[in-house]
Amino acid sequence: YRMIRFLFMQRGVWAVLLLPYLLTVSSPLDCREEQGSLSRCPSISQEKLLDRVIQHAELIYRVSEESCSLFEQMFIPFPLQLQRNQVGYACITKALPIPSSKGEIQQISDKWLLHSVLMLVQSWIEPLVYLQTSLDRYDAAPDMLLNKTKWVSEKLISLEQGVVVLIKKMLDEGMLTATHSEQGLFQYDVQPEMLESVMRDYTLLSCFKKDAHKMETFLKLLKCRQTDLYNCA
Template sequence: MNIHPLDCKEEQGSISRCPTISQEKLLDRVIQHAEVIYRVSEESCTLFEEMFVPFPMRLQRNQAGYTCITKALPIPSSKSEIQQISDTWLLHSVLMLVQSWIEPLVYLQTTLDRYDDAPDLLLNKTKWVSEKLVSLEQGVVVLMKKMLDEGMLTTAYNEHGLVQYDVQPEMLESVLRDYMLLSCFKKDAHKMETFLKLLKCRQTDKYNCALY
């Protein structure tokens, strides 16, 4: 999948403010990353469901009231809340979501590797998403630096401790948990895409962004 790179590095290897790329173009690239991540997360979730999740377990997921690992984050959820928050907080919300999923997706890679019949297509998709999520994090940080015109960014959220995993759960429990991780990530990936597109809308057509 060919998408523009997001990271801009100085000679020392640190991420700069990408002086050679405009804020508008950088936002477009960040949105492109978020769109593809969401699409691949949908494909991964569907593939996992078809391969490993019997239909009764799918109903159980919908009825058991499972809580996504990012529920505790101060992320706006209602349409009215989303419309009222600032551009900076929109980006900060995306950054919190991205950072909160980096570690769980690495964990997911290790558990999927233990499945006897996990198809390479699923493994490759989840690995690709995990890598691109780190790239998206870098792009959002650079974009925030551009928007805030700051040399240092101090709004990073510490995601450690949001979720804990058992070492060797029962297989059925493991399948359901991995399924929930994929489902929750798909939902949050859609939020990331929506927040970024709302930010773009505000910058281009400020008074007609009510659809987001």
């Protein structure tokens, strides 16, 4: 515990050094011109909705990347980074039927691209709530990191709403209900030791960054298929 507290204090300076980079977060998007939620999307065209959903996913990925970088620089010394890689912490979405190879992604239908995005989004809603609670217990966690985690959590719910409406528009399906609370992919445990807690949070941030990139990639591939079906490799 003392080692972790020392690392917190030693690496707190990174919050200042990374400040200009971490403040480059755009405003939340909406189907209208003013700011708001993607839940107000049924009235706009399918093409415009897809563009807005992609923009939303891009922002979420960018902020998740910034948050992961800040957390790593402040709390994870290089030996612990190696330990995480060696132990091979599994991501919570590993069990989901999400295509992983380039060949699989190219072969799946538009329907499964959308449903893959929706599964990823819904699977991360609860873990990000846990992550906010966990980070609140850190002695040296900067407000910037806490605020970014909260922002991503809120925008993920908005992205879920937009993807649900997009599925309805593109696939002529009924409105889908959120199922993240019933999937059982993430379990809340008794508060772990400090080092274990830090590594768990680091794993969550790293895995979410990867999955956020998948969401963005799948949506951009879907957009490409709408405009240039034979040139989306």
